[in-house]
Structures are given as C-alpha cells and as structure tokens.
Amino acid sequence: MKKYDVIIIGAGHAGVEAANVLNKQKIKTALITFKKSDISYLFCNVSIGGSAKGIVVKELYALGGLMPIVADQTQLQTKILNKSKGPAVQALRAQVDKLNYPKLMQEKILEMKYLDLIEDEVIDLSFDAKNKLNGVNTKKNKYIKANYILICTGTFLDSKIMQGTDIYRSGPNNLKTTSGVSLQFKKFNLQLLRLKTGTPPRVFKDSINFDKLKIEPGSNDPIYFSEKRLITKDYQNIPAWILYTNQKTHKIIRDNLDKSYLYSEEITGIGPRYCPSIEDKIKRFYQKDHHQVFLELESENLDTIYLSGLSSSLPKDIQDKFLKTLPGLEKVKIAKHAYAIEYDSLNPIQLKQTLELKKIPNLYTAGQINGTSGYEEAAAQGLVAAANIANKINKKSPFVLDRNEGYIGVMIDDLTSKGINDPYRLLSSRAEYRLLLRSDNAIRRLYKKAYKNSLIDNNTYDLWKKRIAKIDNLILKITNLKVTKKEQEIDELLKNKKISIKENTFPIINLLKRPEISIFDIDKILTLKLKDFFDLTIEEKKHLEVEIKFEGYIKKQEIEVRKYLKYQNLKIQDDFNYQDILNLSKEAKEKLTEFKPSTIHQAKNISGISPSDIIILMNFLNKKN
Numbered sequence: 001m002k003k004y005d006v007i008i009i010g011a012g013h014a015g016v017e018a019a020n021v022l023n024k025q026k027i028k029t030a031l032i033t034f035k036k037s038d039i040s041y042l043f044c045n046v047s048i049g050g051s052a053k054g055i056v057v058k059e060l061y062a063l064g065g066l067m068p069i070v071a072d073q074t075q076l077q078t079k080i081l082n083k084s085k086g087p088a089v090q091a092l093r094a095q096v097d098k099l100n101y102p103k104l105m106q107e108k109i110l111e112m113k114y115l116d117l118i119e120d121e122v123i124d125l126s127f128d129a130k131n132k133l134n135g136v137n138t139k140k141n142k143y144i145k146a147n148y149i150l151i152c153t154g155t156f157l158d159s160k161i162m163q164g165t166d167i168y169r170s171g172p173n174n175l176k177t178t179s180g181v182s183l184q185f186k187k188f189n190l191q192l193l194r195l196k197t198g199t200p201p202r203v204f205k206d207s208i209n210f211d212k213l214k215i216e217p218g219s220n221d222p223i224y225f226s227e228k229r230l231i232t233k234d235y236q237n238i239p240a241w242i243l244y245t246n247q248k249t250h251k252i253i254r255d256n257l258d259k260s261y262l263y264s265e266e267i268t269g270i271g272p273r274y275c276p277s278i279e280d281k282i283k284r285f286y287q288k289d290h291h292q293v294f295l296e297l298e299s300e301n302l303d304t305i306y307l308s309g310l311s312s313s314l315p316k317d318i319q320d321k322f323l324k325t326l327p328g329l330e331k332v333k334i335a336k337h338a339y340a341i342e343y344d345s346l347n348p349i350q351l352k353q354t355l356e357l358k359k360i361p362n363l364y365t366a367g368q369i370n371g372t373s374g375y376e377e378a379a380a381q382g383l384v385a386a387a388n389i390a391n392k393i394n395k396k397s398p399f400v401l402d403r404n405e406g407y408i409g410v411m412i413d414d415l416t417s418k419g420i421n422d423p424y425r426l427l428s429s430r431a432e433y434r435l436l437l438r439s440d441n442a443i444r445r446l447y448k449k450a451y452k453n454s455l456i457d458n459n460t461y462d463l464w465k466k467r468i469a470k471i472d473n474l475i476l477k478i479t480n481l482k483v484t485k486k487e488q489e490i491d492e493l494l495k496n497k498k499i500s501i502k503e504n505t506f507p508i509i510n511l512l513k514r515p516e517i518s519i520f521d522i523d524k525i526l527t528l529k530l531k532d533f534f535d536l537t538i539e540e541k542k543h544l545e546v547e548i549k550f551e552g553y554i555k556k557q558e559i560e561v562r563k564y565l566k567y568q569n570l571k572i573q574d575d576f577n578y579q580d581i582l583n584l585s586k587e588a589k590e591k592l593t594e595f596k597p598s599t600i601h602q603a604k605n606i607s608g609i610s611p612s613d614i615i616i617l618m619n620f621l622n623k624k625n
C-alpha cells in the first residue's frame, strides 16, 4: 500500500503550486492526475496575468511560486495593461507558449525530490470507521493512504460539454469527467454549485488574411513577473492582432440564439459575468454594433490562432458561418470549435481561510473547484492551501494573507466570507486598498511572511531584505537631495519640460512629484549624485518612483487599514438608519437595512457590500461616535 503525508488530486495550476510548496518543505506528497500531459495545461487563453491577475502572479513570485518563473521563461509577448492609469491598477500580461509552458512545468514537477507523480484517476475519498479522512481510492492503484488531501480537480467534476445541441458528459478538451468526489460532497451535505465557462474557436494561421487586421505588438523590451537575472530565454515579442465583429456577424448569431445551449431551457450552470460568450455579449449589449476580438498565436510550434472574445456554445456550422463574416477570416479554416462546459464546484463559504473544509478536517480544496475562474486564481489558492497543510503538519499557525497584504488575501477573504453565485474572477475593484496592493511592491509586502512560512529560502530572504533596505535608504537620500537650476542637467530638463520653478535651489522630489517627470528623466542626475542608485534594476527604480510620487496617497490608505483593524468590531445599533449616510450606494443601504449587521466586520461579509461602502460606513460611525 502506498502511503504519503499529503495527496494532491489534480496537476492543474493549483495542484502544481501546491506540490512545489510541499516539496520545498520536504513533505512526502503524491500528486495524482489523469495524465502527465495534463500538468498545467492551458485550457483556454494563452496568457498569464492581466488586470489584477498580473499582480497576483507578482505576489506568487514573492511567495516562492512557480507560475511567474515558468511564464517568464515561456513568454511570447509581454505588455503592461492600464499603462495610462495610476500605478495601483497597472499589471503585466504575458502571452505564453501553449506547449512550452506545461512542458517546463512538467520538468519542474518531475525534478521534485519529495513528490511522486502518479498517473491515475481518483474515484473517491476514503474515511476510516470513525469517519476520519485517511486517503483516496483510485482506479489503478486502488487505496492510497494519506492524512491530508488537497483537491484541485478544476472543471472536471461531473462536467458536460455543450456545442449547440451536441451535449455530452466530458471533462474539458474531451478529457475524462469524474463524479465520485461530487457524490461524496453531496453525502456530506456540502453545497455544490453548477457553474459554466466557455472557450473560443482556434483557427489555422495560414487561412487568415493578416493584411486586413490591425497589428498589436507587445512591449519593446521584455517585462518579467520574476526577475531578469533568473530568465535565460530571449524575448520574442510575437505580435497579436485585432479585428472587430460586424452587423453580419451579429445577425447570424442573433438568428441562431435558440440553438445556443446557453439559451436553452436545459442550462443550469451559471456563467462568468466578466468573460461572457459572444452570444451573451450580442444579447446583453444589443445596441453595440461591434465587439473587439484579439488574435493570438498559441505557440511557436503550432499553426493555430486563439480568437479571444469569441467564446461560444453555438453549433459548429453556425460558428463556421459567423467566423467567415469577420474581416480577414473570409476563408478561415477552424482547427477546433468553441464549446462551453458545465461543472460542479463547491461553494467556498464552506471553507476556512486556510482553504480547509469546515466540515471535514484535513481536507482542503483549491482552484476552480472553489468556484473561481482563471489560472492565476487557481495557482494562488494551491499555494495557500499547501502552505496551510504544511503549517498544520509542522504545528505552525495558519498562513493567512489579509486584504491589505495582497490580492490573494482579498480573493480568499471574498470566497470564504461571502461565497459565490457565479464564477469568481479577481478584479482590481474587489480590493479596497488598491494603492497598497501594487505590482511594483509585491516583494516588499510579502517577503517577510513568505520567509516566516518557509515559502522562500534564506538566500532569497537575505537578498530581498538587503535590496529593500537599499531602496528605503535611497528614498531617504532622494527626499533630502537638493539641486540648483544652474546645474546643466536640471537646466535642460526644466527647459525641455517647460517647467518654471521660482527657487534657485530646491528639493529634487519637487520635480519627481510632478506628473510629467518620471524617475528616468532624472536618472542621470541621481546616478551622478547618489552612489547606490546606478545598480538598481528598472523595476526597482519604478518602485522607488511610485513610493515617492504617491507617498501621500499611500499613507492615507495605510491610515484606512489601521482604522479598519481598530474599528472592525465597532457596534452598529439594530435600528441604525443607513439612509442618513449620503455617499453610501443604494444597494448597500438596502442590504444593510435588510441584514442589520451588528459590527463593521459583519457588514463587510454581506454579499453586495463593497469595500468602499465599508470605508464610508466606518468613517460615518467613527465621526458619530
């Protein structure tokens, strides 16, 4: 009989991050998955990161995760999203290679000394006579023993694929579906939700007329989730393309809506609100005469293009028809049709913040099984669940990130305190302390906690600690640094930027705090005047710039955090009149009046109450008291 400390079921994005954490802590683990080739498979788009998610990947790097390094090593194109907006919402998106990403992850998994990769199917969980979890039953290996189980089975639970009227039981990509775990959850009276998601068609590159498309290049230089020093691959900057749907496309889709499974009466699954299918978009936003479609090459070694924005569950012949109405796709050949998938997931309100089930000790779940959607959300949960299993085994306190410490903390708090109704995806609007949760400061925010929880090693900790001390020291020096108008570089800069300053001598931060001046405009001056400045990386310089430029706003948010921590237990009277609070949203007034929370903390956990509602409520009560 095989025996382990921990069994992870599923080697998707959650499972591999979990395996990495447990392996680093020398905990004997079995990673059971259908096939080795399923490891970190990219079922949908070929990108890692993006709005809010890109910040999660940076956080994963600070917590010793695998996803950032594998994404950097297999990137085809990178881009900073929301560049014209403030630093709080800027995030990196990397288009990665669909073949190389899982391949590299497989290599990393196979190198893990304390991990056995087992190709098998878990039929169900095993419990002893006292109903204590003691392992899993599998198809080939039969019983495998372990005290801790982490389920990361993604969209494979009791799933079915829909393409128009063609509906069949299947996992994604026509892989197996599995129902034993779902049945057991039902026996334990756990609440399961029926959710759905979809994927767009893939088409052959040589059947597209690219002359008709707008080219969308990536950044000129590579940008990394991790650090340049760790990446050996040259940057590709493979372009993407953009096209728009038109009235002809919309007419075909509208005329055939009754053939879409999504609009049939059989549908029970709830789809992702923030990533709707093309049928959904055309029905919901009927006044829009076009929708944007991004075309992305799937791999350097594949001749297929991913059509981002066109997920659908219409029949194949209708997909053939509407695709041919798109400019450049008149002669398109489809490599793989779009489909939708419906699956079981657990309402995550039944989990502790450690991702352990409240009802079943030592059983943890992570990833899409918890109702989230996205590779990054899954990876982050895998890391958190495994860190908590390791801490429980090692009798250490739980690993929990607060909402002011990371997007990962925001997500897990949302999931476990509010539960979900539809697939959960991370958005920057879910975070109330956005300016504290930036891409550029992920290491600063998390490295101490990462070290305390054995997620990073001594060398990494020492390196990051020294670097942060160096940046802090430079911030202090820059804050105290004065320059004069007579200096040649300053004189040129003032002229070039048409800035007039009265004083002859002034602090250089008066320049840096201006929106039209970036750290790179004063790079030469700082390099000349400050010994340590020259060897900062571009990333570190940007971080230093944000810390100086936005110092006032950052301090303000830090005060909000302290206020929340202090006032979360502030009592609210049952008969409190929420209508008195002018700035509170209408929905918040209704919900708070209905649920009558007795503390700020309880108010925060009511579904539909946003983080900014809480800040408004807290400030009001605070003033009143």
Ligand SMILES: Cc1cc2nc3c(=O)[nH]c(=O)nc-3n(C[C@H](O)[C@H](O)[C@H](O)COP(=O)(O)OP(=O)(O)OC[C@H]3O[C@@H](n4cnc5c(N)ncnc54)[C@H](O)[C@@H]3O)c2cc1C
Pocket (backbone or CB within 6 Å): 009, 010, 011, 012, 013, 014, 015, 032, 033, 034, 035, 038, 039, 040, 041, 042, 043, 044, 045, 120, 121, 122, 123, 152, 153, 154, 155, 156, 157, 172, 173, 178, 197, 198, 199, 275, 339, 340, 341, 366, 367, 368, 369, 372, 373, 374, 375, 378, 379
């Ligand atoms: C059709 C489709 C469209 C999607 N569209 C989007 C999108 O547009 N945007 C987005 O962000 N995300 C999308 N996703 C979601 C994204 O793919 C997932 O969120 C992510 O892969 C979840 O990671 P995970 O680790 O939870 O599970 P997965 O990556 O699905 O991995 C699950 C693993 O579990 C294994 N497994 C399952 N059951 C068993 C068992 N009984 N025994 C052994 N092994 C088992 C499987 O082999 C698999 O390796 C889509 C997914 C699908 C399927």
